[in-house]
Every structure is written in C-alpha cells, then in structure tokens.
Amino acid sequence: xxxxxxxxxxxxxxxxxxxxxxxxxxxxxxxxxxxxxxxxxxxxxxxxxxxxxxxxxxxxxxxxxxxxxxxxxxxxxxxxxxxxxxxxxxxxxxxxxxxxxxxxxxxxxxxxxxxxxxxxxxxxxxxxxxxxxxxxxxxxxxxxxxxxxxxxxxxxxxxxxxxxxxxxxxxxxxxxxxxxxxxxxxxxxxxxxxxxxxxxxxxxxxxxxxxxxxxxxxxxxxxxxxxxxxxxxxxxxxxxxxxxxxxxxxxxxxxxxxxxxxxxxxxxxxxxxxxxxxxxxxxxxx
Numbered sequence: 524x525x526x527x528x529x530x531x532x533x534x535x536x537x538x539x540x541x542x543x544x545x546x547x548x549x550x551x552x553x554x555x556x557x558x559x560x561x562x563x564x565x566x567x568x569x570x571x572x573x574x575x576x577x578x579x580x581x582x583x584x585x586x587x588x589x590x591x592x593x594x595x596x597x598x599x600x601x602x603x604x605x606x607x608x609x610x611x612x613x614x615x616x617x618x619x620x621x622x623x624x625x626x627x628x629x630x631x632x633x634x635x636x637x638x639x640x641x642x643x644x645x646x647x648x649x650x651x652x653x654x655x656x657x658x659x660x661x662x663x664x665x666x667x668x669x670x671x672x673x674x675x676x677x678x679x680x681x682x683x684x685x686x687x688x689x690x691x692x693x694x695x696x697x698x699x700x701x702x703x704x705x706x707x708x709x710x711x712x713x714x715x716x717x718x719x720x721x722x723x724x725x726x727x728x729x730x731x732x733x734x735x736x737x738x739x740x741x742x743x744x745x746x747x748x749x750x751x752x753x754x755x756x757x758x759x760x761x762x763x764x765x766x767x768x769x770x771x772x773x774x775x776x777x778x779x780x781x782x783x784x785x786x787x788x789x790x791x792x793x794x795x796x797x798x799x800x801x802x803x804x805x806x807x808x809x
Contacts, residue, residue: 580777587781588768591644595651595785596792602655603662610663617660617670624656632790641783650786654793661797665804673807682800686792689754689799693761702759704766712763715756722749742805750802757795764788
C-alpha cells in the first residue's frame with residue numbers, strides 16, 4: 524500500500540494492486556487485503572470475504588467522512604473566532620494561545636498517530652479546540668501591526684478562501700484522475716515535505732545567530748518562493764490524504780474511522796491556511 528505524507532493516515536489496511544479508485548467509491552468485497560485491519564480494531568480480514576463488521580458497527584461511507592470533517596472544522600472555526608476575539612481584547616493572550624494551542628495540538632496529533640487513537644472523537648475534537656486557539660491568535664498576529672503584522676482582517680478571509688479553493692481544486696484533480704497517486708508520486712511528496720521541514724528548521728536555528736536567518740521567512744523574494752513551494756507541497760499532499768481515505772472506505776473500515784480521516788484532512792488544511800496567510804502578509808507588506 525502507498526504511504527501518505529500525513530502521519531495520521533499511516534495505519535491503514537494494506538491493499539494489493541494499483542489500488543486507484545474514486546474518492547468515496549465504497550467498493551464492497553475488497554477481499555484482497557489478507558491481513559488484519561489495524562491493531563486497534565483487531566478484526567481478521569479474511570480472503571476473499573469482505574470485512575466482517577461487528578454487530579454494533581457499520582462500514583464507513585463518504586457521508587461519514589464529510590460529516591465528521593465538517594464537525595471538526597466547525598469546532599476549529601468556532602475556537603479560532605473566540606481566540607481572535609480574546610486576543611483582540613487582550614493582546615497579551617496572543618503568544619499564549621499561539622504557543623500553548625500549537626504545542627497541545629501537536630501533542631494530540633502525535634498521541635492519535637502513535638497510540639493509534641485516530642478514531643477517538645474526544646482526541647480529534649480536542650485537537651480542533653486547541654488548534655483553533657492557535658489559528659485564531661496567529662491570524663490576529665499576522666494582521667495586527669503591534670505584532671509586526673500588516674493590518675487588515677480582510678487578509679484572513681482571503682487566506683480562508685484560498686485554502687478551500689485549493690482543497691476543492693485538488694479534490695477535482697483526484698476524482699478525475701488527472702494526477703495518479705502512485706508509489707513514486709508518494710515518495711516525491713514525502714521527500715519534498717522532509718526537505719522543506721529541514722529548511723524551515725535550519726532557518727529557525729540560523730535566525731538565532733543571523734538577522735533574518737536564511738531569508739526563508741523575511742518577506743523577500745526567496746521567502747515568497749519558499750512559501751509558494753510549501754503551498755504546492757501541501758496541495759499535493761491532499762491527493763495522498765484522499766487516496767488514504769478512499770482505501771479505508773474500500774476496505775469497509777468501521778464507521779468511527781472517519782474521525783481519523785477528519786483529523787488528517789484538518790491537519791493539512793491548517794498547514795495550508797497558515798502558509799497562505801504568511802504569503803499574503805509578504806505581499807501586503809509591500
């Protein structure tokens with residue numbers, strides 16, 4: 524099975540063959556798996572019978588993915604609005620929400636991934652709350668002059684529209700098969716993600732010793748190019764996320780697995796939003 528750039532989707536059932544399918548096709552009888560569907564479910568996937576659902580559960584559908592993702596994003600948006608309002612009333616809260624919310628959100632994602640709790644709605648919605656605090660406060664800092672922002676909350680609306688525009692565009696690309704999710708494509712996206720992460724960390728370390736660091740976040744031409752590259756990688760990673768979710772549906776995973784899909788898509792959406800917001804701040808500074 525192909526690996527995904529999003530660590531939340533790593534613990535997926537294996538599937539033989541090329542495995543390309545339309546997102547949300549929900550094909551039944553996917554009996555070529557031949558092994559257990561995740562340790563957290565402990566159900567034997569027999570060949571050639573389809574996944575045997577426990578009597579109290581049903582197979583996950585595309586409707587479950589849409590519903591759980593909408594709930595997660597709704598909680599995140601509400602938390603972000605509250606965070607923005609609180610930081611607007613008291614600017615001292617902005618660094619606390621950015622650092623605290625970001626760190627707690629990261630810890631929750633790591634717990635969900637490595638403890639195999641991706642299907643736990645409490646963890647997923649808790650992530651949405653804390654990540655919302657992070658996103659709201661960070662958005663305020665990007666648009667507030669006292670924090671070095673450029674002013675004008677319209678930039679936030681532009682970033683939101685840009686984020687969901689990219690999401691919708693990549694969903695169309697996936698469904699039409701314009702770009703196939705192959706092992707080679709996956710390796711390229713994952714490798715690119717590792718590369719930008721190393722560069723970002725290197726720029727952060729260099730900024731402690733050199734003003735502006737390596738120039739990847741100072742708003743100059745190199746910073747604009749770097750942000751465009753990061754946005755492109757985040758956009759392509761949606762294809763891997765869609766494919767991973769599609770495989771869960773085809774494997775007839777339990778309905779609660781949709782929470783893990785919602786978590787993974789939300790992580791990528793937040794990453795893309797922050798990078799688009801950063802890019803817009805460069806242009807508004809000019």
